[in-house]
Amino acid sequence: MEKNHNASVLTESASLNNSRLGLHSALLPYSPPDAVFSSSLFLTIPRKKTGLLDDVLSTCWLDAMKSSSPTHKKLKDFSTEPTDTEIAHRNWMLKYPSALASFEKITSYAKGKRVVLFLDYDGTLSPIVDNPDRAFMSNNMRLAVKNVARYFPTAIISGRSRDKVLEFVGLTELYYAGSHGMDIMGPGKEVNLFQPASEFLPMIDEIYRSLVDIAKEIEGATVENNKFCISVHYRNVDEKSWTTIAESVHDIMKNYPRLRLTHGRKVLEVRPVLNWDKGKAVEFLLESLGLSNSDNVLPIYVGDDRTDEDAFKVLREGNRGYGILVSSAPKESNAFYSLRDPSEVLEFLRSLVIWKKASA
Numbered sequence: 001m002e003k004n005h006n007a008s009v010l011t012e013s014a015s016l017n018n019s020r021l022g023l024h025s026a027l028l029p030y031s032p033p034d035a036v037f038s039s040s041l042f043l044t045i046p047r048k049k050t051g052l053l054d055d056v057l058s059t060c061w062l063d064a065m066k067s068s069s070p071t072h073k074k075l076k077d078f079s080t081e082p083t084d085t086e087i088a089h090r091n092w093m094l095k096y097p098s099a100l101a102s103f104e105k106i107t108s109y110a111k112g113k114r115v116v117l118f119l120d121y122d123g124t125l126s127p128i129v130d131n132p133d134r135a136f137m138s139n140n141m142r143l144a145v146k147n148v149a150r151y152f153p154t155a156i157i158s159g160r161s162r163d164k165v166l167e168f169v170g171l172t173e174l175y176y177a178g179s180h181g182m183d184i185m186g187p188g189k190e191v192n193l194f195q196p197a198s199e200f201l202p203m204i205d206e207i208y209r210s211l212v213d214i215a216k217e218i219e220g221a222t223v224e225n226n227k228f229c230i231s232v233h234y235r236n237v238d239e240k241s242w243t244t245i246a247e248s249v250h251d252i253m254k255n256y257p258r259l260r261l262t263h264g265r266k267v268l269e270v271r272p273v274l275n276w277d278k279g280k281a282v283e284f285l286l287e288s289l290g291l292s293n294s295d296n297v298l299p300i301y302v303g304d305d306r307t308d309e310d311a312f313k314v315l316r317e318g319n320r321g322y323g324i325l326v327s328s329a330p331k332e333s334n335a336f337y338s339l340r341d342p343s344e345v346l347e348f349l350r351s352l353v354i355w356k357k358a359s360a
């Protein structure tokens with residue numbers, strides 16, 4: 001891996017924007033080229049791909065597409081003997097206990113601490129639906145998020161574009177980190193707080209057009225422009241055509257060694273090769289809020305997707321807070337707790353508010 005020292009990758013107006021948001025520059029961990037604070041943890045661009053592994057990669061992609069889109073079989077309820085699936089699920093729940101069942105444990109640890117909430121959007125605040133443009137959150141969920149934000153600093157961290165997720169959530173009092181954390185904005189201000197991938201915009205726009213062209217040829221495939229990353233959706237594509245999608249995307253990606261692919265829920269996500277992800281966004285926001293390196297802070301991150309694992313990992317490895325995985329199916333995670341679905345997320349958020357009011 002080579003370090004990229006090309007400072008133009010940094011947003012040109014980061015320090016101006018930060019000061020507009022009322023954040024003292026000393027609180028910011030990442031710097032524009034002429035700033036005084038360290039940029040050593042910043043961007044890393046790996047060596048150009050050689051192409052030798054391309055065939056292997058293409059097959060791996062298809063495997064990853066299948067494994068990231070499991071079919072969830074219903075549990076049998078007519079047998080007294082637990083099935084293997086049921087046993088596996090119980091064992092999984094022992095490893096990742098319900099955050100609702102463990103609520104007292106969580107809040108007794110949170111007592112006297114400043115809780116900071118990080119919430120993923122799709123699959124966490126809104127249910128997964130076939131049409132990404134219709135992934136609305138319920139009014140009850142919006143109210144719950146509004147209420148938690150009255151008591152705890154709250155950020156939405158999404159793979160969506162920041163504008164899109166703000167449009168869905170509609171609450172200006174939150175922090176928003178769109179494009180998997182590559183587009184961060186503070187509450188109530190129409191300025192960008194931080195955009196570490198701004199130099200990639202022309203490249204992203206270019207590949208977006210190519211991906212739209214290939215999607216036209218595959219029934220059900222759609223492409224979503226998330227500003228600093230692109231989503232290629234295959235939820236509505238016949239499984240027989242998944243190979244075609246994987247190969248076509250792979251062929252295009254060969255021309256863009258500075259872009260990489262990650263896998264979400266029936267979606268391929270094209271993004272810059274940057275050492276930046278949802279975990280880095282969490283660290284950045286905590287630092288910006290002046291809430292880093294304090295024993296009196298308890299960050300809680302709730303998310304359902306592979307990309308949320310980067311944030312779970314940051315919290316687990318730093319022994320800093322709790323990741324809560326939203327899933328009803330067993331899967332390995334860096335989270336500490338689990339919630340089955342957005343309806344349990346709603347209950348958890350409401351419980352936090354009740355607890356906070358009662359302990360005030």
Ligand SMILES: O=P(O)(O)OC[C@H]1O[C@H](O[C@H]2O[C@H](CO)[C@@H](O)[C@H](O)[C@H]2O)[C@H](O)[C@@H](O)[C@@H]1O
Nearest residue numbers: 121122128129130132135158159231235265267
């Ligand atoms: O980080 P997130 O907020 O979870 O965003 C990840 C992706 O979410 C969206 O796609 C997912 O939800 C869609 C609506 O329910 C669903 O149709 C799709 O299959 C899921 O992958 C969003 O559309 C993507 O752009 C995000 O990357």
